[in-house]
Amino acid sequence: MIHTFTSELLSKKQLTDNTHLFSFSCPEDFTFKAGQFVSICFEIDGKKHMRSYSILNPPSQKSKLDFVVQLIPGGTASKEFAKINIGDKFEMKGSFGHFTFVDNSDDNWFLATGTGVAPLYSMIKENISSGKKFTLVFGVRFEENLFLHEELLALAKKHENFIYIPTLSQGVWDGAMGRFQKHLPENLSGKTFYICGIKEVVMETKELLSSKGVTKEYIKFERYS
Numbered sequence: 001m002i003h004t005f006t007s008e009l010l011s012k013k014q015l016t017d018n019t020h021l022f023s024f025s026c027p028e029d030f031t032f033k034a035g036q037f038v039s040i041c042f043e044i045d046g047k048k049h050m051r052s053y054s055i056l057n058p059p060s061q062k063s064k065l066d067f068v069v070q071l072i073p074g075g076t077a078s079k080e081f082a083k084i085n086i087g088d089k090f091e092m093k094g095s096f097g098h099f100t101f102v103d104n105s106d107d108n109w110f111l112a113t114g115t116g117v118a119p120l121y122s123m124i125k126e127n128i129s130s131g132k133k134f135t136l137v138f139g140v141r142f143e144e145n146l147f148l149h150e151e152l153l154a155l156a157k158k159h160e161n162f163i164y165i166p167t168l169s170q171g172v173w174d175g176a177m178g179r180f181q182k183h184l185p186e187n188l189s190g191k192t193f194y195i196c197g198i199k200e201v202v203m204e205t206k207e208l209l210s211s212k213g214v215t216k217e218y219i220k221f222e223r224y225s
């Protein structure tokens with residue numbers, strides 16, 4: 001069911017140079033599935049601008065609505081996010097989206113670039129206790145662009161069925177390097193892939209998996225641009 005509701009900014013935290021965590025109040029009767037998003041309304045000079053944001057927290061922890069937002073230089077919503085204050089209220093609509101956990105495999109691969117990690121984080125957190133295998137390949141450019149890193153490391157330490165592979169496309173460190181497609185498993189059969197991030201990377205990865213014989217019921221994706 002789609003709700004329209006007013007939500008208040010409870011807290012904000014800068015995670016990297018351009019990525020911020022915003023926590024909003026969540027109405028008691030609002031429901032969502034892990035992986036879904038809401039549409040936030042920004043009213044500027046009397047004109048409404050709607051933008052979509054994936055819910056970071058899993059539905060089982062819905063005392064608030066967390067969003068990780070990458071501020072795009074000159075972006076309409078980005079400029080508003082850059083100046084919002086605790087207590088500011090926004091109209092929101094949701095929940096939307098079919099990018100949710102389909103639970104059709106014991107071996108689940110999550111592939112994200114940037115803030116595309118948000119719906120995957122929610123799905124992993126919500127389902128990790130099932131004992132099924134979850135692998136997250138999280139691609140960013142430089143080490144300083146990694147966020148949720150400590151949380152994900154702690155999650156991997158706590159759950160042996162969760163493997164976390166942060167990977168940098170640039171820079172130097174002792175972890176995984178190169179584009180995240182490089183870290184796909186050799187044997188793709190029997191696995192379900194969830195891909196989220198900017199359009200080019202999502203489409204390229206989806207096509208790569210298809211070309212290697214993965215059929216569409218095993219490739220779930222969401223594009224942010």
Ligand SMILES: Cc1cc2nc3c(=O)[nH]c(=O)nc-3n(C[C@H](O)[C@H](O)[C@H](O)COP(=O)(O)OP(=O)(O)OC[C@H]3O[C@@H](n4cnc5c(N)ncnc54)[C@H](O)[C@@H]3O)c2cc1C
Pocket residue numbers: 037051052053054055067068069070071072074075076077078079097115118198222223224225
């Ligand atoms: C289903 C869905 C879920 C989303 N969830 C999130 C989320 O959780 N976190 C998040 O940060 N964003 C998310 N987005 C993207 C978000 O909705 C906005 O598009 C983004 O915040 C830019 O909005 P803006 O108004 O600041 O920029 P706009 O004014 O709309 O665009 C400004 C310029 O930036 C370009 N641009 C837009 N988005 C990007 C991008 N991602 N990277 C590079 N250039 C871009 C546009 O093409 C345009 O040229 C999601 C999008 C969808 C469709």
